[in-house]
Amino acid sequence: MFQTIEFKTPSVLFGMDTAARIGKEAKRLGGHRVLIVTGPRIKAAGLLEKRLSSLKAEALDVEVIVEERTRPSRRRRWWKRWPISPGRAVSI
Numbered sequence: 001m002f003q004t005i006e007f008k009t010p011s012v013l014f015g016m017d018t019a020a021r022i023g024k025e026a027k028r029l030g031g032h033r034v035l036i037v038t039g040p041r042i043k044a045a046g047l048l049e050k051r052l053s054s055l056k057a058e059a060l061d062v063e064v065i066v067e068e069r070t071r072p073s074r075r076r077r078w079w080k081r082w083p084i085s086p087g088r089a090v091s092i
Contacts, residue, residue: 019050023058033061040066 010029013021026034034055042048043066055062 019047020054022051023054023056023060026055026060027058031060034063036062036064038064038066040068 011025013025036048036051038048048064052062052064
C-alpha cells in the first residue's frame with residue numbers, strides 16, 4: 001500500500017545580505033560543527049569569507065573543503081562497464 005512520508009526542512013533564507021545571518025541560523029538550529037564543501041572559484045571570488053566570518057562569530061567549529069570538480073574522460077564511456085550495448089540502455 002501507499003505510505004505518506006513527511007519531510008521537514010529548516011527555513012529557507014533568501015535576499016540581500018542573508019549570508020551574514022548564516023551563523024545565527026546554524027546556532028538556532030542547534031548546530032555546533034559546520035562543514036562547507038565548495039570549489040576554488042567560489043573561494044577566489046570571495047564568496048566564502050562572509051559566510052566563514054558569520055559562522056565563526058557564533059563560535060561554531062567550521063571545516064572547509066575546497067576541491068575542483070572532476071569530470072569523467074570522454075574516452076571512458078559508461079557503457080563499456082556494462083554488458084549491454086548503448087542502444088539498449090535504459091534510464092531510470
